[in-house]
Amino acid sequence: MTARVGTVTLVGGGPGDPELLTIAAARALASADVVLYDRLAPHETLAELAPRAELIDVGKRPGHHPIAQEEIERLLVAHARGGADVVRLKGGDPFVFGRGGEELDACRNAGVPVRVIPGVTSAIAVPAAAGIPVTHRGVSRLFTVVSGHAPLSPAELEHLAGLGGTIVVLMGVSNLPSISAGLLRCGMAPDVPAAVIERGGSAAQRTTFADLSRLRETAERAGVRSPAVIVIGEVVRRALLGEAEARAVLADAVLRSGSGV
Structure with a gap:
C-alpha cells in the first residue's frame, strides 16, 4: 500500500490583522496538520485558526534568519511527504517579496501537490489603513511597489524619480536615507509628500x-x-x-463645549 502524500498550501496572511484573512485562507488553516508561519503573518490567533495543527515559527527578522530558506523548503516537503496537509502562512501575499515562488518550485520539484491562496498585500492595505489611496483620480494613475531590503541602484532610482505616480517601498526602513537622497538626486521634487506607516493594521499603527x-x-x-x-x-x-x-472637527467640538453650546 502506497503511503499518502500530503499537500502544501502557500497562504497569504495579509498585513497582520486576522480579519484580513481570506475565507480560503481561514479554511486552509482550519484543516491544516502543520503550519509554518512568518513573524508578519497573523500568528497571535493561530491556535484558534488552526486548532489541530503543529505550529512552527520560521519567521525571519531584520539581520536575523534563524531558519534558512532552504530549511523552510525542506520542512515543507518533509511534512507533506509524511502525509501531512501543510500550510505555509506568509505575511501579505506569497508572491510579493515573499519567496513564495521559490517554495512553489521546491514543492513541484519534489512531486508534492501545492496550491497558492493569494493574500491582501501590505503594499496596498497598509497605506489604505493610514487613509492613503495608492491611486486617486486626477492625482496618480499608477503605483510602483519596490523592495527596500537592499539599496536601489542609480538606474532604479532614476527610473522611479521619472516615472511619476506613487512609490510604495516595503522593507525599506534601513535604506530609507539612501532611497530618499537618491530620489532627490535624480530630480524628484523636495516637497513631494511622504509617509512611513509602522505596524500597519495593528492597534499600534503609527504614521509619520x-x-x-x-x-x-x-x-x-x-x-x-x-x-x-x-x-x-x-x-x-x-x-x-x-x-x-x-x-x-475636534477643535470645533472643544470650542462649542467650552462655550456651553
Whole structure:
C-alpha cells in the first residue's frame, strides 16, 4: 500500500490583522496538520485558526534568519511527504517579496501537490489603513511597489524619480536615507509628500509624515522601526487632508463645549 502524500498550501496572511484573512485562507488553516508561519503573518490567533495543527515559527527578522530558506523548503516537503496537509502562512501575499515562488518550485520539484491562496498585500492595505489611496483620480494613475531590503541602484532610482505616480517601498526602513537622497538626486521634487506607516493594521499603527527632503530626519527623530511601509507621492496629501479635517472637527467640538453650546 502506497503511503499518502500530503499537500502544501502557500497562504497569504495579509498585513497582520486576522480579519484580513481570506475565507480560503481561514479554511486552509482550519484543516491544516502543520503550519509554518512568518513573524508578519497573523500568528497571535493561530491556535484558534488552526486548532489541530503543529505550529512552527520560521519567521525571519531584520539581520536575523534563524531558519534558512532552504530549511523552510525542506520542512515543507518533509511534512507533506509524511502525509501531512501543510500550510505555509506568509505575511501579505506569497508572491510579493515573499519567496513564495521559490517554495512553489521546491514543492513541484519534489512531486508534492501545492496550491497558492493569494493574500491582501501590505503594499496596498497598509497605506489604505493610514487613509492613503495608492491611486486617486486626477492625482496618480499608477503605483510602483519596490523592495527596500537592499539599496536601489542609480538606474532604479532614476527610473522611479521619472516615472511619476506613487512609490510604495516595503522593507525599506534601513535604506530609507539612501532611497530618499537618491530620489532627490535624480530630480524628484523636495516637497513631494511622504509617509512611513509602522505596524500597519495593528492597534499600534503609527504614521509619520514629511516632505521628501525632510523624510530621513523626521523618521530618525520619530524613531521609526520595522515593520513599516513607505509611501512617496501626491496621494499622501489625501491622508494629510483627512487628519486636518479631523483636527478641525475636534477643535470645533472643544470650542462649542467650552462655550456651553
